[in-house]
Amino acid sequence: MSLTGLFLITFLIVHCYINAQIFYNDGGARFTEAAHFMGTNFLIRTVEIGLMGFLLLHVIQGLALWSKNRSRRTNRYAVNAGSATSPWYSRSMALLGTLILLFLIMHLSKFWAPNRFSQITGNGEKDLYHMMKEEFQTAWVVGVYIFGCISLGWHLVHGFYSAFQTLGLGTSRYKGLIKTTGIAFSIIVPLIFIAMPVAFFMNWLA
Template sequence: MSLTGIFLIVFLVVHCYVNAQIFYFDGGVRFLEAAHFMGTNLLIRTTEIGLFAFLILHMVQGLSLAFKNRSRRSQKYAVSAGSATSPWYSRSMALLGTLILLFLVLHLYKFWGPNRLNQLTTGEELNLYTAMKEEFQMAWVVAVYFLGCFSLAWHLVHGFYSAFQTLGFGNSRYKGMIKSVGIGFSIVVPIIFFMMPLAFFMHWL
């Protein structure tokens, strides 16, 4: 879980950096250059296969872990501690992950799928900037993106710290630093992501 999780965190950084190019307010010139590089570079495209493999591994491991753990207490407590002993998001990783997956289905269907299909059939990439501009006029799409980013943020608050704890970095020297960097990351990255649909929807771009 931790290794695939950290790989996905690295992916988020790259994805966020490339897509944030739209905020140069240059009509998408820089963004399209970067998107072209990402869409055609052999190394990136090979890593993309790894990304999907890791994503699927992360989901399969995560869900089987959640189901296995749930089965370890056949007789449930009549009264449970709830949030008195642990934060809700740390107990809801499978739910948050599933919400992110639902968002991902829409996200890939809207952008990644059509683009790769076009590349396969015509060899040409789609103009993803105009595609974003069109898609993000629909309020329900923006709402699903909000839900996706919101779930991602809470998933990361626990996931970032948890990944390093599992790898054994959770000692007194690093724990505070990992927790603070994790919380900062969980706030900044989802906000930058959500600024994209919001910016198009509000006609800032």
């Protein structure tokens, strides 16, 4: 969980950086250039296969862990401590992860899949900038994106710290740094992602 999670966190940074190019407000010129590089570079495309593999592994490991851990307490408590002993998001990683997965299925079928399909069938890359512009005119799509990114944020608040703790780095010296960085990351990255559909919806971008 930890290693695949850290890989996916690294991916988020790259994805966020590339897509934030739209905020140059240059009609998508810089974004299209970056997307073209990411979509055609041999090395990136190879890592993409690894990314899909790690994503799948993360989902399978997570669900297996969730179901195994659930089975360790057949007779459950009548009264639960709830938030008195632990934050809700740390206990809801499987739920948050499932929400993110459902969001990802929608997200990938909107942009990634049609673009790759077009490339494979020899029709070249799609104009992702204008696809975004068009998709994010619909209010419910923007709503689902905001919800998906909020789920991602809560998932990261626990996931970021937890990944380092599993690797044995949650010592008194690093714990504060890891937690603070994790919380900052979990707020900033999803917020930048949320800003994208919102910016298109509000017609802030040309």
